[in-house]
Amino acid sequence: MFDKAYRQRLEADLAQWEAEGVIAPAASASIRNALPPLSPGINIAVIVAIVGGLLIAAAFLAFVAAHWTEIARLLRFAILLAGMIVAGGLGAWFAATGRSVLADLCASIGxxxxxxxxxxxxQMYHLGDDFAGGMLLWSIGAFATALLTGSRGALAVGLVAACFWTCMRVYDAPDVLHFPFLVVxxxxxxxxxxxxxxxxxxxVASAMLPWWVATSIRFDLDGMQPSFLLADGAALLFGAGLAIAAAPSPRAQRLGSVLSIYGAFSLAAVASLEVMTIDDIIRFRTGTVPAQPHWAILCGVAGVVLALASAGVTRRAGxxxxACAIGxxxxxxxIWPVSAAGEPWFAYAALLCAMLxxxxxGVLDxxxxxxxxxxxxxxxVIAGITWAVKGSLLRRSAFLAAAGVIAVVFATALNRMLPRAGR
Incomplete structure (x- = not known):
């Protein structure tokens, strides 16, 4: 809450209130004294130091790579071990001197x-070609570094390695859901x-997306519809984020708000993707497999339930x-397979209403x-209806015109109702 932007806005408000006589100068000084000190930001010197450190590290790696075949195996391992020790030592020194950004960078490099x-x-000892297992081991090491040092960069490295791990496992065994990633x-x-x-x-929020994408593509092999699975994942992420943000804990509110933001953008992306790609896939799909597995449908329903539960706790109409948008x-x-013989107008209308x-x-909240x-x-969605879907352009234009008229009528009704609610 007490970030730089908030403090600047607060300082401007205090100065204005003091000038207008709303608060006394003593009260303004008390508010300023009660605020915790700002954490040191990234100044120009820190930026230059980061760039310099990255250049030195890149030069070292380039030198080692150029003479890689000429270096003995034991020396290669010693060089990498020394690199981790030096990175850790520098990180500890930076942390002790209060340079948290540089300490985080050193932990990430390690x-x-x-x-x-x-x-x-x-490579040296010709171990098994289990690249996914190597990624898992790398992820575990990076997570351990993050837990020991509090490094956000090390957490990012661990999550990236974990995402590669789950994508490789899905590729190696497309007939098995890779649930171990959810534990990580x-x-x-x-x-x-x-x-x-x-x-x-x-x-954390961005790391969930690769698993859903890889899982959705994997189910496409069975004749299922990837866009529908992505919609279920976006629904669960959005609803769970809202529910977590409804908790009284500030930590939960921060985590949940971020998750809900990613869920909202994912939901919007999926709605557009459905219109742009799904019609031809469903229309020409000959398999008898349902478009969504049952577990994915349950995830989508859980997203709606969690969003409604959050609304019940917070009492927010938004x-x-x-929850209506998710549903x-x-x-x-x-609706889409039912309209396979023609344009799925009801599906288009549902998606437009969902985005509205x-x-x-967002406006209400x-x-x-x-x-x-x-x-x-x-x-x-409008772009998909207009350009990406095959069919009569006249019918699509008539549909968009009708949707626009309905939206204008709805806006007019709201404009007349809101002043009454205000009174």
């Missing part, structure tokens, strides 16, 4: 060098919760509309990312 050491040992992800989410870090929350995107999935609900939800996601979703 985690990367650890991954290079795993690859080196596997939950551990990372617990770390982000304990740190109360928005950066860590962003890392979250009710967010409408999910409803479009069963998302925008209004004053959540700007949700508003942006809704507008992007509206633009994507």
């Amino acid at each position: 985690a990367i060098v650890f991954g290079a050491g795993i690859a080196l040992v596997g 992800w939950l551990i990372a989410a617990a770390v982000a919760f304990a740190w109360n870090s928005r950066v860590a929350a962003h890392l 979250e009710i509309l967010a 409408l995107v999910l409803v479009a999935a069963p 609900c998302l925008v209004v939800s 004053d959540v700007s990312p949700r508003i942006v996601a809704g507008w992007l979703g509206i633009a994507g």
